[in-house]
Amino acid sequence: MLTDSLPENRQDIVFITVILLPLIILVGILIYLPAVDSLIVSFTNENLRIRRLPKFIWLENYSKLLENSEFWIVTARSLLVVALTLPLELLISLGLALLLTEVFPGRAMVRTLVLLPWMLPPIVNGFLWGWLLNGEYGALNGLLYQLGIIDEYVTWLRNPDTQVIWVAVVQTWTRFAFPTIILLAGLQSIPKDLIDAAKVDGASSWQSFKSIVLPLLMPSFAIALTIEFIAAFQIFDVIWTLTAGGSAGGAINPFTKTLMLYNYELVFRDLRIGLGAALSYLILFLSLGVAIVFVTRLYNQAVKS
Amino acid sequence: MRSIINTLVSILILSLIPVTLHAEKITFLTPSWGIPPDKALLESFQKESGITVEIQSVQNKDLFSRTQIAAATGQSPADVIFLTQEAPSNLVAIDMMRSLNDLQAKDPLENDLTGQEFWNIKGEQFGVPVYAQLVMMDYNTDRLKKAGFNSPPSSWSELNRMAKKLKSSGIDKHPIAMKASDWSWYLMALSMGDPMFDNDLKPVFANKGSKSREAMRMLLEFFSEELISPEIVAGTVNQHSIFWSGTGTFHQGWQGSIRVGNNAEKSKQAPHVSYMVLPSVGNTWSFPAAIGIAKYSKNVEASWKFIRWYTGKANQKSIYKAFGLYPSRASVAAELNGEGLVDGYSQILAQSKKVDELPRQALWWGPFTAKVSEQILTAVQTGSDSDKTVDKIAAIWNELKSEYE
Numbered sequence: 001m002l003t004d005s006l007p008e009n010r011q012d013i014v015f016i017t018v019i020l021l022p023l024i025i026l027v028g029i030l031i032y033l034p035a036v037d038s039l040i041v042s043f044t045n046e047n048l049r050i051r052r053l054p055k056f057i058w059l060e061n062y063s064k065l066l067e068n069s070e071f072w073i074v075t076a077r078s079l080l081v082v083a084l085t086l087p088l089e090l091l092i093s094l095g096l097a098l099l100l101t102e103v104f105p106g107r108a109m110v111r112t113l114v115l116l117p118w119m120l121p122p123i124v125n126g127f128l129w130g131w132l133l134n135g136e137y138g139a140l141n142g143l144l145y146q147l148g149i150i151d152e153y154v155t156w157l158r159n160p161d162t163q164v165i166w167v168a169v170v171q172t173w174t175r176f177a178f179p180t181i182i183l184l185a186g187l188q189s190i191p192k193d194l195i196d197a198a199k200v201d202g203a204s205s206w207q208s209f210k211s212i213v214l215p216l217l218m219p220s221f222a223i224a225l226t227i228e229f230i231a232a233f234q235i236f237d238v239i240w241t242l243t244a245g246g247s248a249g250g251a252i253n254p255f256t257k258t259l260m261l262y263n264y265e266l267v268f269r270d271l272r273i274g275l276g277a278a279l280s281y282l283i284l285f286l287s288l289g290v291a292i293v294f295v296t297r298l299y300n301q302a303v304k305s
Numbered sequence: 306m307r308s309i310i311n312t313l314v315s316i317l318i319l320s321l322i323p324v325t326l327h328a329e330k331i332t333f334l335t336p337s338w339g340i341p342p343d344k345a346l347l348e349s350f351q352k353e354s355g356i357t358v359e360i361q362s363v364q365n366k367d368l369f370s371r372t373q374i375a376a377a378t379g380q381s382p383a384d385v386i387f388l389t390q391e392a393p394s395n396l397v398a399i400d401m402m403r404s405l406n407d408l409q410a411k412d413p414l415e416n417d418l419t420g421q422e423f424w425n426i427k428g429e430q431f432g433v434p435v436y437a438q439l440v441m442m443d444y445n446t447d448r449l450k451k452a453g454f455n456s457p458p459s460s461w462s463e464l465n466r467m468a469k470k471l472k473s474s475g476i477d478k479h480p481i482a483m484k485a486s487d488w489s490w491y492l493m494a495l496s497m498g499d500p501m502f503d504n505d506l507k508p509v510f511a512n513k514g515s516k517s518r519e520a521m522r523m524l525l526e527f528f529s530e531e532l533i534s535p536e537i538v539a540g541t542v543n544q545h546s547i548f549w550s551g552t553g554t555f556h557q558g559w560q561g562s563i564r565v566g567n568n569a570e571k572s573k574q575a576p577h578v579s580y581m582v583l584p585s586v587g588n589t590w591s592f593p594a595a596i597g598i599a600k601y602s603k604n605v606e607a608s609w610k611f612i613r614w615y616t617g618k619a620n621q622k623s624i625y626k627a628f629g630l631y632p633s634r635a636s637v638a639a640e641l642n643g644e645g646l647v648d649g650y651s652q653i654l655a656q657s658k659k660v661d662e663l664p665r666q667a668l669w670w671g672p673f674t675a676k677v678s679e680q681i682l683t684a685v686q687t688g689s690d691s692d693k694t695v696d697k698i699a700a701i702w703n704e705l706k707s708e709y710e
Contacts, residue, residue, distance in 0.1 A: 048373055048377050048399060049398075049399050049668055049669070049709065050668075050709065051399075051400060130541055131541075133541070134536070134541045134542070135535065135536045135539065135541070136534075136536055136542070136547075136550070136552075155535045155536055155538075155539050156539070157539035157540065157541060158535045158536075158538055158539045159686075160686050160687075243539075243540060244540075251486060251487070251675045251676075251677075251678030251679050251682070252675070252679065253540060253679075253682065254679045254682065254683050255682075255683075255686060268369075268370040268373070268374070269366075269369075269370070269671070269672060269675060270671075270672045271373060271399070273377075
């Protein structure tokens with residue numbers, strides 16, 4: 001064999017290269033090449049509605065977006081969705097993970113059921129909730145009316161402020177299973193001896209949770225937080241199906257327009273490809289910035305401690 | 306070695322059999338209502354022509370984006386594409402469709418095919434009309450009588466008064482079934498007699514004291530007084546589904562909408578739905594549909610054969626019977642009327658004499674009209690001033706016009 005004659009560490013390099021090369025080529029072609037291409041497009045005035053050769057305008061698209069009040073409004077709304085979704089989602093996930101780590105009859109079935117909303121496409125969840133919340137014949141009104149909680153049917157999605165809250169609720173419903181799995185895995189990796197030892201030393205359940213479980217769970221928590229931040233910040237499907245409207249003319253509900261919907265509007269409805277590509281990069285930088293903060297601050301610190 | 310070659314040759318021959326059996330296969334991209342409703346009819350076309358038609362049904366907005374993105378990369382999203390009234394701006398004007406002039410020269414279309422000019426841009430024909438629709442209004446005659454009115458309103462202020470009476474007397478909680486969108490405003494403004502745009506495409510709707518301003522004020526009032534159901538604002542229902550579910554006395558419909566409204570299987574308003582010629586001046590605009598060939602289609606001949614079948618008598622009749630969409634061929638309409646199948650024929654005829662088209666072939670019409678809907682929805686939700694809303698819409702039009710013209 002050719003590799004037999006090479007020093008051991010060079011053999012390793014050759015082996016790793018041979019194994020990784022097809023993957024690198026594939027990822028390069030399928031991900032990085034289009035990404036570089038769209039970066040180039042973001043520096044042009046490409047607009048499919050206008051039959052002209054795209055011209056390089058360099059950072060003009062970026063400055064146009066940053067000077068546009070609509071960009072800041074939709075960014076703030078995206079952050080609001082994150083602020084409403086993340087605490088709700090992580091609280092539910094933590095509670096469920098703690099519950100599912102315990103041994104009880106039917107645990108396997110409950111674990112499977114927890115996964116169900118996550119297994120459904122977000123579009124299905126969006127439509128499903130749209131029907132549940134319908135003011136004329138929605139199941140939520142029916143239930144609350146029969147329980148005597150409401151006197152008359154409520155149009156839940158009528159008010160723009162409540163629309164955003166419902167978006168957060170449906171996003172939580174759609175996504176909570178994923179952080180639950182991550183936290184459950186994290187919980188199961190905590191040595192039981194530590195908790196038993198704390199019990200022997202007279203620690204209460206709350207003290208064990210606060211001083212042992214929570215610190216050891218922080219790396220998993222940081223991962224869940226990062227992934228769910230990106231999912232909520234880049235929310236699209238749930239809003240599209242629940243409140244976006246999307247009439248034949250392509251109108252988008254301005255009260256739940258977040259960054260990804262704004263991006264859809266620029267690229268697919270208005271065909272401003274250059275401007276839309278620039279917005280995609282701004283979304284990427286914003287997501288990346290927050291993800292780096294989460295990972296460096298939370299994950300690395302938690303691992304160190 | 307010989308056996309290996311024999312095996313390979315056999316595999317090659319076998320793999321070619323399906324290709325020769327179905328020598329021609331075309332794809333047809335359409336919204337749900339463009340799917341040929343009579344499956345047997347489609348089957349017989351496929352059998353006789355040897356053309357297999359693969360139907361891809363998508364939402365209208367997805368149809369646009371799919372076609373646009375595919376054409377931008379020099380590809381065809383499908384061979385044949387169903388063109389709705391937004392298509393002139395969203396697809397045709399931006400060079401996504403193939404001119405049909407050469408095909409028409411070889412195989413001329415029937416003389417009774419109406420509305421061809423809508424799909425003709427600078428002398429090039431891009432679509433063959435499928436149906437010829439007008440935006441119309443229908444109403445529940447029974448409820449109006451219960452409220453003490455014997456005839457439909459002749460002006461918008463009269464309609465407003467009637468709606469308020471219907472609501473206050475408890476006959477109808479939300480008597481008007483219209484959407485918080487572009488169409489409702491266009492309908493009211495044109496009907497009040499405002500042309501909205503002049504020949505130079507200047508937005509005369511923004512003129513001081515224009516009828517369009519009055520239309521916007523009244524439309525916003527319909528929402529603030531809940532003469533229109535808040536469920537429509539929530540976006541979970543549209544004007545048609547809410548009307549047919551039993552809410553509403555006045556409904557923004559189309560040529561053929563009373564066919565659905567009076568069908569007891571589909572509508573709780575049956576059998577009391579009747580057309581009204583639009584109030585005041587009574588102008589409306591059309592929303593026809595056509596069928597055309599994508600710019601980069603490689604199956605042009607087969608696609609043309611399919612288009613000829615699709616716009617033929619039998620399929621147009623089955624489309625009318627299934628969806629109430631009024632045929633583009635005058636002879637088919639006359640035949641349907643002769644069979645007693647066209648409800649409200651006299652009102653349709655009266656309304657068709659009052660048409661004032663909107664400039665939908667303008668390159669920027671697509672994004673403009675979407676923005677109009679967003680502005681109206683914003684005004685409805687925030688209680689904004691109607692004049693300010695019209696001014697904003699005019700500013701959007703002028704900005705887009707200067708960018709694209």
